[in-house]
Amino acid sequence: MRYTTTLFISASFFLLFICHFGLSQRLRVSENQRYLQHHDGTPFFWLGDTAWELFHRLDREEADMYLKNRADKRFTVIQAVVLAELDGLNTPNPYGETPLLNNDPTQPNEAYFKHVDYIVDKAESLGLYVGMLPSWGDKFNKRWGVGPEVFTPENARVFGAFLGERYKDKPIIWILGGDRIPEENDDFAIIRAMAEGLKEGDGGNHLMTYHPMGDRNSAEFFHRDEWLDFNMFQSGHGSRDKPNYQMTLANYALNPVKPTLDGEPCYEDHPINWKPEKGWFNEKDIRKAAYWSMLSGALGHTYGNHNIWQMWQEGREPVSSARTPWYEALDHPGAYQMGYMRELFESRSFTDLVPDADLVVSSKGETNFVAAARGSDFLMVYVPAHESVEVNPQKISGKKINVWWFDPRTGDSVSLGKYKNNRNYTFRTPITERDWVLIIDDVAKAYSTPGDMLFGMNE
Structure with a gap:
């Protein structure tokens, strides 16, 4: 009897643990409709990485290495595609499996999905969420790419329900679309049917958004749809200094209010406008896109590396002049700087x-x-180049203020000391040819030093 009772108690505890753990990883939109938070109300910072070909091209050992690298660099969301872009329907994964039998969305291949399961579970063990795209967009709108178009509204709902049920207890964020926009009535019907299927399968446990093509925005098409919990846009790879803050601010002003982010800005080590002769996006371009959008009201930000999204390595045909093996590109400077x-x-x-x-x-x-941007008791100003800025700190609380320059390349800070909060002040960036973040705090709030360590300012 004691043995039976012990088993019952142990089993009950295990079930309670699983239920609690599942509940704790659920995300929701904050009360002010601007950010995401955990179920217990603690803030969730979206720091994404575009690993579109993760399920399709990496074996389990490689996936382990990739995910640990991203977790160590403080990423929180891995954006990956189930039916991948690079001939994801017909070119098998490293274990010889394709995702669908007969390219039929109502006939998922269990062996393929066992590999997806493994990666999702590994991400979960490292505290990562998977921003899961059910499919790349060429499977419903083959404007370019490989395709083929395999979705109808009917089978999109079935496929969505399958995924929703399979991953209902996992740390997933659904991302529909996949670098395409809906152009025909059937396109809209397919996306909405897939969203309905996902919610049917997972019981509404996960947030949902839409990833459009470059220079486009989910809000153009689905802002008022109830299934769209937050907006995503793609500022893309067409030019240096793309003003992604404009789309962030435009989405910020919409009604009803929904959170927003840049889900695909310029990639580190990507040729500008796909033309190597124009140069390559570097870590400064990455930082600029991130801080511009974050301080314009974004819920978080997604980083991307041109070599990593496609998991390029020697022996694979490079897409758009990829030139660095993905496992080396993992440690490009922009990835570290997003963690800072x-x-x-x-x-x-x-x-x-x-x-x-x-x-x-x-x-x-x-x-x-x-x-x-400002809170009630602090403000942040991103200065992309060497210059002087005059700021008005009187818009935050405090009779006295602490002032810092934060170095987004290193995560270090320069302390400028304390000032009376009774007038405007002009500050000049400490070192030329660099971008900086000016931070001003209410002294009474005793905020910690921004970054890891102080270093002297020679001005």
């Missing part, structure tokens, strides 16, 4: 931030846009 950005925002109450251009009274220097 997360640390900075999480060192303050980032979910209280409101974009406020009036914080910057004037700026004189080499750039034409300085992004600024």
